[in-house]
Amino acid sequence: MGKQLEKISSKLKEFIEKQPIFFVGTARTTGKINVSPKGMDSLRIIDPNRVVWLNLTGSGNETAAHLLESDRMTIMFCAFDGNPLILRLYGTAAAYHERDAVFQEHINLFPKHMGSRQIIDMKVEMVQTSCGFAVPLMEFQEERTILKDWAEKKGEDGIREYWQNRNSISLDGHETGI
Numbered sequence: 001m002g003k004q005l006e007k008i009s010s011k012l013k014e015f016i017e018k019q020p021i022f023f024v025g026t027a028r029t030t031g032k033i034n035v036s037p038k039g040m041d042s043l044r045i046i047d048p049n050r051v052v053w054l055n056l057t058g059s060g061n062e063t064a065a066h067l068l069e070s071d072r073m074t075i076m077f078c079a080f081d082g083n084p085l086i087l088r089l090y091g092t093a094a095a096y097h098e099r100d101a102v103f104q105e106h107i108n109l110f111p112k113h114m115g116s117r118q119i120i121d122m123k124v125e126m127v128q129t130s131c132g133f134a135v136p137l138m139e140f141q142e143e144r145t146i147l148k149d150w151a152e153k154k155g156e157d158g159i160r161e162y163w164q165n166r167n168s169i170s171l172d173g174h175e176t177g178i
Contacts, residue, residue, distance in 0.1 A: 002130035007048035012087060012127065016045060016077055020140050024053075024120075025074040026066035026093075031172035034062035040143055043075075044109045049124045051075070051089065052106050057115030057151060057159055057167065064095040064118055064177050065170035073122055081139065084132035093122035095177060115151035115159055117167065118177075 008016070016022075020039055027033040042054040053075075055063060067073070071092040079085040095118040096102040103119045110116070151159055168178040 002128060005127040005129070008045060008051075008089070008124060008127055009048070012129070013045050013048075015079070015085065015087060016043070019077045019079075020143070022053075023076045023078075024063060025076070026063050026070070026072065028066050028069045028172070028174065031170075031174075032062070034060075034066060036063060040113070040147070041111055044106070049091075050122065051124060052109070052119050052121050054107075054110045054113070054116055055095065055118040055120055056113055056147060057117045057162065058147075059166065060171060061117070061163075061167040061176040061178065062170050063120065065172075065174045067093055067095045067120070068175065068177055073120075075122065078135045079132055080135065081137060084135060086130045086132040086135065088128045088130075089122065089124045090126040090128065091122050091124045093120050095120050097177065113148065113151065114154070114156065115147065117163065 022038050022043060023035055024038055025035045038053060040056065043051060045051050071094060073091060073093040075089040077087040097118055102121055106119050107116065154162060163178045168176055170176055
Protein backbone atom coordinates (compact mmCIF):
# COMPACT_ATOMS: atom_id res chain seq x y z
CA MET A 1 0.00 0.00 0.00
CA GLY A 2 1.07 3.54 -0.65
CA LYS A 3 2.45 5.82 2.02
CA GLN A 4 2.92 9.55 2.41
CA LEU A 5 6.12 10.67 4.07
CA GLU A 6 7.60 14.03 5.07
CA LYS A 7 11.08 13.32 3.68
CA ILE A 8 13.19 11.00 1.55
CA SER A 9 14.25 8.07 3.75
CA SER A 10 17.65 6.42 3.37
CA LYS A 11 15.97 3.39 1.73
CA LEU A 12 14.18 5.60 -0.81
CA LYS A 13 17.40 7.56 -1.41
CA GLU A 14 19.10 4.28 -2.38
CA PHE A 15 16.19 3.50 -4.73
CA ILE A 16 16.38 6.95 -6.38
CA GLU A 17 20.15 6.73 -6.87
CA LYS A 18 19.75 3.44 -8.78
CA GLN A 19 17.16 4.76 -11.25
CA PRO A 20 18.39 5.54 -14.79
CA ILE A 21 15.28 7.60 -15.55
CA PHE A 22 12.84 9.89 -13.75
CA PHE A 23 9.90 11.97 -14.91
CA VAL A 24 9.24 15.65 -14.12
CA GLY A 25 5.80 17.25 -14.17
CA THR A 26 5.11 21.00 -14.12
CA ALA A 27 2.30 23.34 -15.18
CA ARG A 28 1.47 27.01 -15.26
CA THR A 29 -1.95 28.04 -14.00
CA THR A 30 -3.22 27.81 -17.61
CA GLY A 31 -1.89 26.16 -20.74
CA LYS A 32 -0.19 22.88 -21.35
CA ILE A 33 0.93 20.52 -18.60
CA ASN A 34 4.42 19.18 -19.19
CA VAL A 35 5.76 15.74 -18.25
CA SER A 36 9.32 15.13 -19.28
CA PRO A 37 11.65 12.11 -18.96
CA LYS A 38 15.13 12.78 -17.57
CA GLY A 39 18.20 10.57 -17.43
CA MET A 40 21.96 10.77 -17.94
CA ASP A 41 22.89 10.77 -14.23
CA SER A 42 21.26 14.17 -13.74
CA LEU A 43 19.71 14.11 -10.24
CA ARG A 44 21.29 14.57 -6.81
CA ILE A 45 19.75 14.40 -3.35
CA ILE A 46 21.12 17.29 -1.29
CA ASP A 47 19.24 16.34 1.89
CA PRO A 48 16.03 14.44 2.77
CA ASN A 49 13.92 17.42 1.62
CA ARG A 50 15.93 18.84 -1.25
CA VAL A 51 16.97 17.55 -4.66
CA VAL A 52 18.68 19.24 -7.58
CA TRP A 53 18.74 18.05 -11.15
CA LEU A 54 20.63 19.14 -14.21
CA ASN A 55 18.33 20.23 -17.02
CA LEU A 56 20.09 19.49 -20.29
CA THR A 57 19.37 21.20 -23.60
CA GLY A 58 16.38 19.70 -25.36
CA SER A 59 13.82 20.48 -28.01
CA GLY A 60 11.84 22.61 -25.56
CA ASN A 61 12.26 24.30 -22.20
CA GLU A 62 8.79 23.96 -20.68
CA THR A 63 9.90 23.21 -17.13
CA ALA A 64 11.82 26.48 -16.82
CA ALA A 65 8.94 28.49 -18.31
CA HIS A 66 6.42 26.90 -15.96
CA LEU A 67 8.54 27.49 -12.87
CA LEU A 68 8.69 31.23 -13.58
CA GLU A 69 4.94 31.42 -12.91
CA SER A 70 4.16 28.41 -10.72
CA ASP A 71 6.86 26.75 -8.64
CA ARG A 72 4.93 23.45 -8.21
CA MET A 73 6.74 20.32 -9.37
CA THR A 74 6.36 16.56 -9.16
CA ILE A 75 9.20 14.13 -9.81
CA MET A 76 8.28 10.48 -10.35
CA PHE A 77 10.43 7.35 -10.32
CA CYS A 78 9.27 3.85 -11.31
CA ALA A 79 10.90 0.51 -10.53
CA PHE A 80 11.27 -1.20 -13.90
CA ASP A 81 13.17 -4.07 -12.27
CA GLY A 82 13.21 -5.65 -8.82
CA ASN A 83 10.39 -5.00 -6.39
CA PRO A 84 7.55 -2.87 -7.79
CA LEU A 85 7.44 0.74 -6.61
CA ILE A 86 6.33 4.15 -7.80
CA LEU A 87 7.86 7.05 -5.90
CA ARG A 88 6.74 10.65 -6.24
CA LEU A 89 8.38 13.75 -4.82
CA TYR A 90 6.04 16.72 -4.50
CA GLY A 91 7.32 20.20 -3.86
CA THR A 92 8.33 23.59 -5.11
CA ALA A 93 11.25 24.40 -7.35
CA ALA A 94 13.19 27.09 -9.17
CA ALA A 95 15.38 27.02 -12.27
CA TYR A 96 18.88 28.46 -12.09
CA HIS A 97 21.16 29.35 -15.00
CA GLU A 98 24.94 29.48 -15.20
CA ARG A 99 24.77 33.18 -14.27
CA ASP A 100 23.23 32.22 -10.89
CA ALA A 101 25.12 31.31 -7.71
CA VAL A 102 22.96 28.19 -7.11
CA PHE A 103 23.95 26.84 -10.54
CA GLN A 104 27.63 27.46 -9.82
CA GLU A 105 27.30 25.90 -6.36
CA HIS A 106 25.93 22.60 -7.74
CA ILE A 107 27.19 22.15 -11.31
CA ASN A 108 30.21 20.12 -10.18
CA LEU A 109 27.89 17.48 -8.69
CA PHE A 110 27.17 16.30 -12.24
CA PRO A 111 29.17 14.90 -15.12
CA LYS A 112 30.25 17.65 -17.52
CA HIS A 113 27.76 18.14 -20.39
CA MET A 114 28.10 20.67 -23.20
CA GLY A 115 24.34 21.31 -23.09
CA SER A 116 23.97 21.98 -19.35
CA ARG A 117 21.13 24.50 -19.46
CA GLN A 118 19.75 24.93 -15.93
CA ILE A 119 19.90 23.40 -12.50
CA ILE A 120 16.48 22.85 -11.00
CA ASP A 121 16.45 23.09 -7.21
CA MET A 122 13.44 21.44 -5.57
CA LYS A 123 12.24 21.66 -1.99
CA VAL A 124 10.53 18.32 -1.29
CA GLU A 125 7.36 18.85 0.74
CA MET A 126 5.87 15.35 0.46
CA VAL A 127 7.13 11.93 -0.58
CA GLN A 128 4.59 9.36 -1.73
CA THR A 129 5.07 5.70 -2.51
CA SER A 130 2.58 3.53 -4.35
CA CYS A 131 2.51 -0.09 -5.43
CA GLY A 132 3.74 0.01 -9.01
CA PHE A 133 2.13 -3.39 -9.67
CA ALA A 134 1.20 -2.40 -13.25
CA VAL A 135 4.63 -1.01 -14.18
CA PRO A 136 6.25 -3.44 -16.64
CA LEU A 137 9.51 -5.21 -15.94
CA MET A 138 12.13 -3.80 -18.29
CA GLU A 139 15.87 -4.16 -18.63
CA PHE A 140 18.14 -1.11 -18.81
CA GLN A 141 20.74 -1.48 -21.54
CA GLU A 142 22.67 1.79 -21.65
CA GLU A 143 22.37 5.57 -21.88
CA ARG A 144 21.91 6.96 -25.37
CA THR A 145 24.76 9.21 -26.50
CA ILE A 146 22.78 11.11 -29.15
CA LEU A 147 22.14 14.24 -27.03
CA LYS A 148 25.73 14.37 -25.80
CA ASP A 149 27.12 13.90 -29.32
CA TRP A 150 24.74 16.52 -30.76
CA ALA A 151 25.68 19.11 -28.10
CA GLU A 152 29.40 18.53 -28.51
CA LYS A 153 29.10 18.90 -32.28
CA LYS A 154 27.22 22.21 -31.86
CA GLY A 155 29.81 23.55 -29.44
CA GLU A 156 29.27 26.28 -26.87
CA ASP A 157 28.35 29.01 -29.36
CA GLY A 158 26.01 26.71 -31.26
CA ILE A 159 24.27 25.64 -28.05
CA ARG A 160 23.73 29.26 -27.00
CA GLU A 161 22.30 30.08 -30.43
CA TYR A 162 20.01 27.04 -30.15
CA TRP A 163 18.82 28.23 -26.72
CA GLN A 164 17.90 31.62 -28.18
CA ASN A 165 16.17 30.14 -31.23
CA ARG A 166 14.47 27.09 -29.68
CA ASN A 167 14.54 27.29 -25.87
CA SER A 168 13.75 30.90 -24.95
CA ILE A 169 9.94 30.68 -25.47
CA SER A 170 7.64 27.89 -24.27
CA LEU A 171 5.00 26.09 -26.33
CA ASP A 172 2.42 28.49 -24.89
CA GLY A 173 4.52 31.57 -25.78
CA HIS A 174 6.03 32.28 -22.33
CA GLU A 175 9.60 33.30 -21.51
CA THR A 176 11.86 30.54 -20.15
CA GLY A 177 14.53 32.69 -18.53
CA ILE A 178 17.21 31.86 -21.12
